Amino acid sequence: MPRLPLPRYNLDRFRRQLASVDALPQLCVLGVVSGLITGGLMVVFRLLLALGALVFLPGGNPEAFEGLAPAARALLPLLAVALIGLWLWRQPVAGRQIGVAHVISRLTYHQGRFPLRNWLTQWWVGLISVLGGLSAGREGPAIHLGAAASSGLGQRLRLPHNSLRVLVACGTAAGISASFNTPIAGVIFAMEVVMMEYTITGFMPVILASTMGAVVAQAVFGFERPFQETGVALGSLFNLPWIVVSALAIGLLAGLFVRLARSGVRLDALPLAARFALAGSLVGVVAWWYPQVQGMGYDTLGLTLAGELSLDVLLAVAIGKLLLTAGAVACGIPVSIIGPILVAGGAAGALCGLLGAQLMPSLAAGPEVYAMLGMAAMMGAVLQAPLAALMALLELTHNPNLILPGMLAVVVAGLTARQLCGCDGFFISVTRHGLHPLQQPLMQALSRVSVPAVMERDLVRTRRRVTREQASALLEAKPIWVVIERSSDDKPALALKAADLARWMLEHDDDDKIGKDGKLDLLEIPGQRLDMAPIHLQATLSEAFTRLNDKAVDALYVEHGHRPKQKRISGIITRDAIERYYRYSDTPPA
Known part of the structure; x- marks a missing residue:
């Protein structure tokens, strides 16, 4: 019996197919592989955080800074900035760039190709900044590590650069998804903040990557719902005017954060060691009394949503954590800012809710509602990413009742930061005619094909x-x-x-x-x-x-x-x- 000829698949043919604008099946295959790789990396990163916490934090919890003695938690940030500074001092200036801003820069000016040196720096800085008690999150490391690893796969296979762009988005989405079990928010963040465009060819591979990243994380850590608040609702529409006022205040805080974080040019005259010591000392001083400002702060956010924090702690988190994070960035410490602004936004929203309860005792919704809205409003205003903020609100709380007021809060806060404070998205530093290079329509179209x-x-x-x-x-x-x-x-x-x-x-x-x-x-x-x-x-x-x-x-x-x-x-x-x-x-x- 004659054998049927089998289709011939080889790498050169795969590359030629990827060069076209309609290489959707091939990109979907890459999306699945990218999601699996990134999911595995995020599992390793989270396990390293847990392993480091076993050494000195109570219960092996990377966020249990409250269990340390005041002197220990005050000195810990100084040790962290010393370790980070020593590592960065041995690197050239270009090798110190990490995080989301680095990902966008490499996508804009280097076709999505990442240096290995910066990738290794991200591992060190990401682990030390979180375990060392700085006000830092793990979102930046997740995005950088996933995007660079996915792009590295494409570089290893010598794939055309139009597919590297999609791989960067796949790694970004999978990193967020595997870190926080938020696959939809990961997809929207990748398209809205990193790629800065929406296309079917881009969406489908990114969705697959985000799905695979979540599957890998859930296979290891189980299905996690960090802030499940399904029974919380707005209650009365009379809350909407106060939501607008609260979002306006949060938008002003977001503008203050962006302005302060970008003021690092004024500190460049100081030596690197002095800037790092300043940032570490400020965190240490505040942490002596309020350890809630340290680390990622998701345990603090959970207590905020549950209404278990006192007024002074809410003020310390809303103002202190926000300013400490911005100060660290201004001093040149490349910490991740997304987690801290979520936590600070939640605390600021809770404060607005408490004030609203005093003004409208019979109509005002509970502070937990305003905390969740503040979380999304702060993220949307700082990043100028309203859809990503709304999806994060939905997936972190698993509460669809908050989408309507959340839309209002996110838009008002975003407009306030943009129009009143003159702030673009935090990660957008260079624009021409009001547009980032990735947003230029001609270059977007030409970047989709090789x-x-x-x-x-x-x-x-x-x-x-x-x-x-x-x-x-x-x-x-x-x-x-x-x-x-x-x-x-x-x-x-x-x-x-x-x-x-x-x-x-x-x-x-x-x-x-x-x-x-x-x-x-x-x-x-x-x-x-x-x-x-x-x-x-x-x-x-x-x-x-x-x-x-x-x-x-x-x-x-x-x-x-x-x-x-x-x-x-x-x-x-x-x-x-x-x-x-x-x-x-x-x-x-x-």
């Missing part, structure tokens, strides 16, 4: 001078372009239309244009010639567009291979081909 999807492959390579027989042999392959290689690397390669060479061959059947050596000079042939610069096969159209402008050339030749002496030209991409793609023309590349 050059192999639109490059012209019908070409031949030759030296400048050839015989008539050699020229005829070149044309037998029916190329569209003839790539003319130059005698030295400092001279740009040229592309000649094969039709122009064929026309000249037909019109000149004599030898009057041939030199004494019996060869014709292709640079003397009348016709369209394009100056070219090289670009690698993995590049996106946005990279090609930028390189065309930077080199001031008309076309690029696409190199394939990694060894300098073994590189070959795979195709040509012209400016017209990029413009046709962007305009969704059906005309094939010329």
